[in-house]
Amino acid sequence: xxxxxxxxxxxxxxxxxxxxxxxxxxxxxxxxxxxxxxxxxxxxxxxxxxxxxxxxxxxxxxxxxxxxxxxxxxxxxxxxxxxxxxxxxxxxxxxxxxxxxxxxxxxxxxxxxxxxxxxxxxxxxxxxxxxxxxxxxxxxxxxxxxxxxxxxxxxxxxxxxxxxxxxxxxxxxxxxxxxxxxxxxxxxxxxxxxxxxxxxxxxxxxxxxxxxxxxxxxxxxxxxxxxxxxxxxxxxxxxxxxxxxxxxxxxxxxxxxxxxxxxxxxxxxxxxxxxxxxxxxxxxxxxxxxxxxxxxxxxxxxxxxxxxxxxxxxxxxxxxxxxxxxxxxxxxxxxxxxxxxxxxxxxxxxxxxxxxxxxxxxxxxxx
Amino acid sequence: xxxxxxxxxxxxxxxxxxxxxxxxxxxxxxxxxxxxxxxxxxxxxxxxxxxxxxxxxxxxxxxxxxxxxxxxxxxxxxxxxxxxxxxxxxxxxxxxxxxxxxxxxxxxxxxxxxxxxxxxxxxxxxxxxxxxxxxxxxxxxxxxxxxxxxxxxxxxxxxxxxxxxxxxxxxxxxxxxxxxxxxxxxxxxxxxxxxxxxxxxxxxxxxxxxxxxxxxxxxxxxxxxxxxxxxxxxxxxxxxxxxxxxxxxxxxxxxxxxxxxxxxxxxxxxxxxxxxxxxxxxxxxxxxxxxxxx
Ligand SMILES: [Zn+2]
Numbered sequence: 001x002x003x004x005x006x007x008x009x010x011x012x013x014x015x016x017x018x019x020x021x022x023x024x025x026x027x028x029x030x031x032x033x034x035x036x037x038x039x040x041x042x043x044x045x046x047x048x049x050x051x052x053x054x055x056x057x058x059x060x061x062x063x064x065x066x067x068x069x070x071x072x073x074x075x076x077x078x079x080x081x082x083x084x085x086x087x088x089x090x091x092x093x094x095x096x097x098x099x100x101x102x103x104x105x106x107x108x109x110x111x112x113x114x115x116x117x118x119x120x121x122x123x124x125x126x127x128x129x130x131x132x133x134x135x136x137x138x139x140x141x142x143x144x145x146x147x148x149x150x151x152x153x154x155x156x157x158x159x160x161x162x163x164x165x166x167x168x169x170x171x172x173x174x175x176x177x178x179x180x181x182x183x184x185x186x187x188x189x190x191x192x193x194x195x196x197x198x199x200x201x202x203x204x205x206x207x208x209x210x211x212x213x214x215x216x217x218x219x220x221x222x223x224x225x226x227x228x229x230x231x232x233x234x235x236x237x238x239x240x241x242x243x244x245x246x247x248x249x250x251x252x253x254x255x256x257x258x259x260x261x262x263x264x265x266x267x268x269x270x271x272x273x274x275x276x277x278x279x280x281x282x283x284x285x286x287x288x289x290x291x292x293x294x295x296x297x298x299x300x301x302x303x304x305x306x307x308x309x310x311x312x313x314x315x316x317x318x319x320x321x322x323x324x325x326x327x328x329x330x331x332x333x334x335x336x337x338x339x340x341x342x343x344x345x346x347x348x349x350x351x352x353x354x355x356x357x358x359x360x361x362x363x364x365x366x367x
Numbered sequence: 368x369x370x371x372x373x374x375x376x377x378x379x380x381x382x383x384x385x386x387x388x389x390x391x392x393x394x395x396x397x398x399x400x401x402x403x404x405x406x407x408x409x410x411x412x413x414x415x416x417x418x419x420x421x422x423x424x425x426x427x428x429x430x431x432x433x434x435x436x437x438x439x440x441x442x443x444x445x446x447x448x449x450x451x452x453x454x455x456x457x458x459x460x461x462x463x464x465x466x467x468x469x470x471x472x473x474x475x476x477x478x479x480x481x482x483x484x485x486x487x488x489x490x491x492x493x494x495x496x497x498x499x500x501x502x503x504x505x506x507x508x509x510x511x512x513x514x515x516x517x518x519x520x521x522x523x524x525x526x527x528x529x530x531x532x533x534x535x536x537x538x539x540x541x542x543x544x545x546x547x548x549x550x551x552x553x554x555x556x557x558x559x560x561x562x563x564x565x566x567x568x569x570x571x572x573x574x575x576x577x578x579x580x581x582x583x584x585x586x587x588x589x590x591x592x593x594x595x596x597x598x599x600x601x602x603x604x605x606x607x608x609x610x611x612x613x614x615x616x617x618x619x620x621x622x623x624x625x626x627x628x629x630x631x632x633x634x635x636x637x638x639x640x641x642x643x644x645x646x647x648x649x650x651x652x653x654x655x656x657x658x659x660x661x
Pocket of ligand 1: 608611615631637638
């Protein structure tokens with residue numbers, strides 16, 4: 001006698017209960033708070049906000065706690081929540097030239113107006129595990145000086161004044177900003193949608209693609225014109241009031257790559273741009289994004305399309321880690337109906353093969 | 368903190384209207400893949416987000432919902448989706464194919480014939496039947512527009528040349544209303560004939576790929592084949608060990624590590640309904656003597 005498997009509902013409930021238990025871990029160890037995650041795992045929070053496309057530190061920190069530190073799972077949680085929010089409109093373009101800069105470096109000029117500012121960075125740290133941190137460690141307070149008040153114009157604007165770099169395309173005031181979370185994507189995609197896709201894209205995927213361009217798969221001779229990180233004001237045009245209302249400030253990282261020049265018989269040669277922008281302090285992400293953005297402009301700039309990073313449909317269709325992880329992990333779901341169908345076909349083909357090979361020697365003997 | 372609160376059947380009304388517009392367009396152009404602004408759902412892409420969005424958009428408070436995966440109401444993902452709608456829409460749920468007004472399915476079409484007024488919602492992973500012949504969406508859309516399906520026939524022909532048969536056993540392509548070649552979702556080809564002239568409305572939702580398509584009631588659906596290699600269903604040649612059915616699609620159950628196998632209906636409602644009506648198979652709790660099986 002055979003009894004079909006039942007009780008899936010109980011199994012699911014018990015699995016989730018066990019998950020909650022495992023998430024908490026050893027109960028003799030103090031529970032981690034949202035504030036601790038937000039303050040002390042802040043770069044993880046930044047990544048979840050950036051790829052989750054939702055600027056909310058508290059929810060991102062909650063998602064990290066809920067996902068047990070699995071950042072893609074946390075991004076998924078944030079995205080699913082974001083999808084339920086109404087969309088009121090688009091803010092005014094933020095002015096990163098007016099950023100309250102916490103860090104700002106350029107690899108193209110030794111000195112720039114406003115100066116190079118290292119800020120909080122892993123750069124130049126020696127990657128030696130620090131046993132002090134394991135013990136509970138109170139670091140010294142940061143050095144404090146007087147703000148210079150000097151403007152920190154963007155390096156690309158400085159180059160642009162002499163026409164050495166192509167101008168950024170000017171947005172039309174009446175143009176609707178594309179949103180691939182509200183309209184299905186169509187190829188070829190405009191640069192606004194490409195940049196939105198890249199801003200949400202998996203950091204690891206962009207890193208690998210950007211890296212591939214450096215190794216010759218669609219090389220585009222990049223220089224890190226400028227990377228800046230800090231706070232910018234966000235304003236929203238209130239139709240009733242007739243003026244832009246400040247909503248507050250957000251932390252952004254912006255990377256502007258200066259790339260190989262273009263030019264023609266009718267156009268003076270100039271450098272080209274690759275652009276990266278993300279919430280929080282996300283340098284690896286924005287640098288990779290800028291490399292890939294520039295690669296994806298290959299068609300627009302009349303370059304030969306030969307490398308994966310230049311292939312818009314390939315890049316944009318596979319950059320989203322929430323989509324990717326869902327489809328890869330769906331292989332865990334039962335497929336036994338289809339597998340049964342394949343088994344049936346395979347058994348039939350093998351039988352025919354066996355019959356044919358058994359018959360063949362006899363035929364030969366008869367000849 | 369921004370505490371979440373959710374609408375009837377989870378999606379907001381604006382999103383539902385957008386999806387309904389896509390569904391109407393899909394019904395008007397049978398087999399054509401309509402792009403829609405698929406939302407991020409609280410379950411992973413590839414786990415039925417397209418079907419869930421379609422169901423959420425058409426579900427009313429009086430509907431009776433059935434959810435199956437692999438033909439069964441009791442598979443974990445079917446339970447999870449049924450619970451989702453039980454929680455967010457509070458609709459009645461059932462395991463009975465006959466009683467349901469909306470049936471969401473993954474990988475099977477129920478054995479019991481569907482009737483007018485019912486809606487069958489398929490979860491679709493890859494909506495594009497030409498995808499594995501041509502990876503680019505820009506190309507495949509052009510091929511559909513021109514009705515250029517030669518590549519598909521070449522693929523099926525190459526199967527015959529290599530294996531002696533069309534080596535596609537599930538997600539077997541069909542032509543809908545003599546116009547669009549369509550992916551029936553990864554159902555076994557055993558189920559293909561059920562799509563033809565079906566009295567129920569069939570809706571297909573692909574969340575990750577952002578496509579919806581449809582087969583309106585009583586539409587002509589033909590599985591692609593050749594005159595000398597006609598389409599043939601596959602079914603393991605045995606009666607169900609529980610209900611004795613000789614016409615249902617069967618799951619193979621491995622009973623030990625010595626080659627022991629048994630075969631039972633993949634459609635659990637069909638099997639249980641038959642058992643309740645007194646049909647018995649070789650492994651039933653109380654096999655009827657008169658229903659003997661070899
Ligand atoms: Zn049965």
